[in-house]
Amino acid sequence: MSAGQGEPVGNVIRSRSRRVSAGVALALAMTLVIAACGGGSSKNSGGGTNNSSPGTTAGVSGLPSDDSKPTTGGSVTFALEAESSGGWCLPEAQLAISGIQVARAIYDYLAVPDDKGGYVPFLADKITPNGNFTTWTIHIRSGIKFHDNTPLNAQVVKDNLDAYRGAFPRRKPLLFVFVFTNIKTVTVTDPMTVTVTMFKPWSTFPASLYSYGRLGIMAEKQLNDGANCFKDMIGTGPFEFKGDWVLNDHLTVVRNPNYWRKDANGVQLPYLDKITFNPVPENSTVINGLEASPPQFDLAETDVPLVISQLEKGPVSSGSLGMLKSGINPEVRYNLFNDAKPPFNNILARQAFAQSINADEYNKIANFGLLEQAQGPFGPGTLGYLTNTGLLQYDPTQAKKLVQQYTATTHLPLSFTYQTTDDPESLKDAQLIQKYVQNAGMSMTIKQVDEATLINYAIAGTFQVSAWRNHPGFDPDTQYVWWHCSAAPAATGGATNIGTGPASQNGNNCDNLVNFSKFNDAQINKDLDTGRTSNDPAVRKAAYEDLNKEFAKQLWEAWGFYALWTIPYQTNIRGLLGPNLPTESSTDATGAAPFQGLSSGNDVSGLWIKK
C-alpha cells in the first residue's frame, strides 16, 4: 500500500498515484516467503541460487540491448510520482513507490528478491532457519560501514529490527508492528549474528526482511534521532544523503565512495556521481520534461496510463526515448468495499456492483487499454495467480436483476457514496463507474478527499466503497496482515448464502485494524495460516489459489486492474535493473540476477551513462 503520507506540499491534488495505495502496507508487506529457489526442502541455505547467468528478462520489457562496458561518472535526474513529505524515518514512514525509490538509493536490506522469486541475503551473507522455522539466524557481512563510518554489526541490526517491531524506545512505528507480531525475541548471539525467534512457524520470514524495499537498515544515529529521524538519513546504500532536500522540488544523493558492492569485474559501485530526484505529480510536466531537448529528466517512474500511452505513441515509438515496462508482481487497483456496513455488507450489492461495470470498456476509456483485468489480488508472477477465479463478469441484465432483488429483500434503494482522491483523473474514473452503476439502477454520489483523509476513513470504517490500490506482488504471505482475523468469526461467518437480507453476512468480529473491509472469512484465515507455516511449494500454491477463489466467490473487494509500472529513460542510460547480486562469499556482482520487475522501483547502483 503506498503512502497516505499526505500530500507533498503544493502537489497533492495532482498526485499521479490516483488511488490510495495502502502505504500502510509497507510496514505490513513483510512476510515474503522464501520460495523455491535453492531447493524446496526445509533447510534454506540462505545463499540464493548462486547462479551467474544473467537473469531472464521475462518480467520486464524495453531493456536496451547493449553489452558495452559501463563508464563511471556523471549524474542523472529522476522524476518521481510524488514527494514523500513524511520523510524517511523508515519504521514510521508510509512510503509509496516514490519513497521506496529514494530509500533504495540510500539504504540496503538484509535480503533482496532475485529473478526467480526467491530471496537472497544481501547485507547478511547467511539467513538460516531451524527445522520448523521458529528460529532464524541472520549472519551479517563483515566490513560494511554506514555513511557516517559506523560499522554494520549485529547490534545495529537488532536495533533496526526492534525499531520496526515496536520494541525500540525511540521509535514508534504503527503499521510495521502488525507485521512483526509473530516475532518473539531478537538477540545478538555474536558480534555479527542476530537470532530471531518466532511465536509460530514463519517459513517466509526473509521476505519481510525486504518488505518491498521499506525495511532499510539505518545507522544508530538515525534510529536514535528523535525529531529529525525523518530527514537525517544514514544508510549503507550506494548513495549518500548530504542534506539537500527541498520539499516538492528535489532531493539529491551523491556517490558513496566506500560502498561495499562491486560489479562482476571488481569495479567499485555505484557508477554515477549523483542522482537528483524530482517529485513531479503533474503528468504534462513529466511528459514535457522527458521529451524536451535537452531533457529535463533522464529517468522517470510512472504507472499512469495517460502518461504511458502518450509516451508510447510519441517518443518511444520514434526511438528517442526508452521505456522499461513490467507487469509482473504488480499491485492491484480495485474498489475497496466496507463489508461491515450497508449496503455492501450484503453480497447482492457487491455482486450488482461488480457485474454492472463493463471492465473492457472501462479499460479502454480510463486506462487506454493498457492494463490487465484483475481476477484477484495476485497478479502475474505472484504465487496464487489465476487467470480465472470464477469472478463474476460484466452482465448488465444480471446486475439490474440483483439490484431489484436487493431492493425487494431490504426495502431500501441501492445507493452509496464512492470515495476517491481529489485529482481530475480520479474524478474521471469515478464518474465512469458512476455511469455504469447508474445504468444498473443504483445511485452513487462521489466524494473526493485527499489521500490522508481517504486512508483515515478506511481505518475508521466511515466509508462504503473507496478507490484503492494495494497488494503488490512478491510473496502472498506479505498480504497476511491485510486479511487475517484472529478472533473467531461469528456464527454466520464465512457466509456463502446469497441474498439473505441486510445483516452482516461476514461475521466481522475482525480484530485486524488494517483489514479495512472488515471481512472475517474462515476459509481465507485458514489459507493464510497454511501459506505462512508450510514451506512446501505445492501446498502453498494450493492454499493461495484457494484463497484467490474464495475472494472471488465472496466478492469482499471489487477487483479492478493490475498496475503496470514503467521507467521511461533517455536512450543513453544503461544498467537500469541493477547489477547481479552478491554471493555468500563475495561482494562482487556474481550472484543471482536481481528481481526482473519494477513494482518496488529499481536498483540504482548499476545505472551508468553511455557516452
Place this chain on the structure above:
Amino acid sequence: MIRVVLQRLLQLVLVLLFVSFLSFSLIQLVPGDPVVAIVGFASKQQLDSVRHQIGFDQPFLAQYWHWLSGFVHGDMGSVYSGPTGRGSVATAIHQALPVSLELMAYAMVLTVLLAIPLGVLSAYRSGTWTDKIINGGAFASISMPDFALAIVLSYWVGVKGGWLPTSGYVHPSDNLVLNIKSLTLPAISLAVGQIAAYMRLLRSDMIATLQEDYILMAKSKGIKTRRVLWRHALRPSSLTLLTVAGLNIGALIGGTVVVEVILQLPGMGKLLYFAIAGRQYVLLQSIVAVIAIFYVVINVIVDLMYNVLDPRIRDARAI
C-alpha cells in the same frame, strides 16, 4: 504626509487582524477532527501530541493569540504529513512567494509595456479603424477569463507550436532563460485582460485630455506631436491608471492563483490549493495572512503615491 502614512499603517494592522481572525474562525466551522485530517493514520498519542503542538486543544482565543505571536516572529508552524513528517510553513511560503511575485511582476511589466502605447495610439487615432480594432480587441480580451486563456494558449502555443513549455517551473538560479520561458505563458494569460482594461481606461482619459485647450496651445507652439502626446497628454492620466492599478491587484492575485494551478507553477496559488485540499489549516492561515498583507501594502503604497502625485491633494493637505 506622515499622518497619512501612519493612518494607513494602522489600517493595515486592523485589516490584518480582522482577516486572520476571520480565517481562523471559519476553519473552526469545518466538521470533524482537523488533526485527523491533517496527520492521517496515527496512534492516539501521536494525534494528541500533534493536537497539542498545533494548539487545537486550547480555547479559541488562546489559539489565535498563539498563532499571531508566532507569525509576527516568523514562526508560522508546520505542515504535517503523517505522524512524523514536518515541513516548515515559513519555508514553504518562502519558496512559493518569489515564484508568484516574479509571475505577477512579469505580467505587470507586459501590461505596462503594451497598455500604454496601445492606449495612446488609440486615443490619438480615436474614431479611426485602428482605434476600432484595438478597442474591439480589448473588449474581447476583457471578456476572456485568464484561466481559460491559459488553457487556450497552452494548447496552441505549447502543444501545437511547441515554442514554450506548458507547465513546470525552472529556477532563475538554474537557468534564467528557461525560467523566463516557463513563466511566459502564464504571464501572458494574466496580462491580456489587464492590458485591455488599462488600455481602455487610458484611452478614454486621454481622449478627454486631448480636447483640452493647453494641448492645442502646445501644438500651436510647434511642439512635435509625439512629445505632446507623451509628455503633456499622458501625465494627467497617470493618476487614473494608478488608481485602477491598485484596485486591480485583487484581480491579479486571484488570477495568479488560478493560473498557477492550471499551468502548474509552484507558487502561492498551488500552495493555497494544497492547503485547502490537504486541510493544512496552519499553512492556510499563514497563506491567507501573507496574501492579505501583500494586498493591503500594495493598496497603501498606491494610496500614498496618489497623494504624492495628485497636486490637488498635495496642496490641500500641505503638511
Place this chain on the structure above:
Amino acid sequence: MLEQSNDLAATEIGGALASIEAEVVAPPKRRRGLLGLSIGAWLAIAWLTIVVLGAIFIPMFVKSPEDPGVLAGQGIFKVSGHPLGGDLVGNDMLLQLAKGARSSLIVATGAVLFGLIIGGAAGLIAGYYRRRTDTVLTTGFNVLLAIPQLILAIALVTALANDSIDKQGIPHPVSSGRRLAVLVVALGIVSIPILGRITRANTLQWSQREFVVAARAQGADNRRIMIREVLPNVLPAMFSIALLGIAVAMVAEGGLSVLGVGVHAPAVSWGSLIAGARSDFADQPHIAFEPIICLFLTVLSLNYLGDTVRARFDVRQSAL
C-alpha cells in the same frame, strides 16, 4: 469628486468592471438602430436568450447514451446525433454545456441578486443618509474589500458546504442544490462591498439633485424620498452593474472550480468543465474549448449589454 471617482473606479474584480471608467469620460456615442440598440447589442441579447433557453430546455430533450463507450473521448462531428462530441466519460457535450449553463447562470445571477439586494440597500442608505450611517457602512464595505476576493470566497465555501454524516458515521457530500446555494451566498457576500459602493456613489449624486432637495424641504419622509425618488433613478446604473457583475461572477465561479471549491460532480458548471479538462485537453481539446467559447461569448455579451445600458442612462454625461 476625487472620492467619487475613487468609488466609481472601485468596481474592479477583473478588468471587466474597470471598463466602466473607460467609457465615462468618452464622448457619448449615440448608436442608432432597432429600438435605439446597435447590432452588437441585439447579437448579445440573442446569445443570452439562446443560453437561457438552452439551459432550460436542452436537458429535457437531450440525453447521453447509456453506454459510455459510445461517446467517450469522441470529438466534434465524430458520432452521428452528437455533433458536439462527448466528454471523457461518455456524456454528450451539448447536454453538459446546457447543464453547465444552468449552474453558472444560477450561481452568477443569484450571487449578484444577493449582493444587489443587501449591498444595494446598504449603499442606498449610506448614500442617502450620509454622515455617521455612511461612515459605518462604508467602513464595513472597506473591511470586506480589504480581503482579496478569492480568498474570501474560498473560505466561505469551505466553511459552509459541509458533508452530512449518516448514522454509520459515513460522510456524504452535500447535495448539489445545497452546494449551489452556498456558492450563491459566498459570491454574493464577496460582491456586496462593490455593488454597495457603486450604489452609494450613484445615490450620492442623485441625492443632491434639486427635486430631492425640494422634496426634503417640503418635509417629506426621508425613507419615502429615498425609495420613491432616488431609487428609481439609481436602478438603471444598478442594472448595468448587475449585468457586468453576473459576468464577473461566472468567471469567479470558474476560478473556484479550478481550485476545487466550485460546483461538485455530478453537477457541472462551465468553469468545472474547463477545470476538469485541463489535464487531458491535449488529446481532446474540444472538451475544454466548447465551454470556453460559451463562457467567453456570454461574458462578452453581458459586458456589452452592461456598457450599452450604462451609456444610455449615465448621469454624468447628461450633466456635461
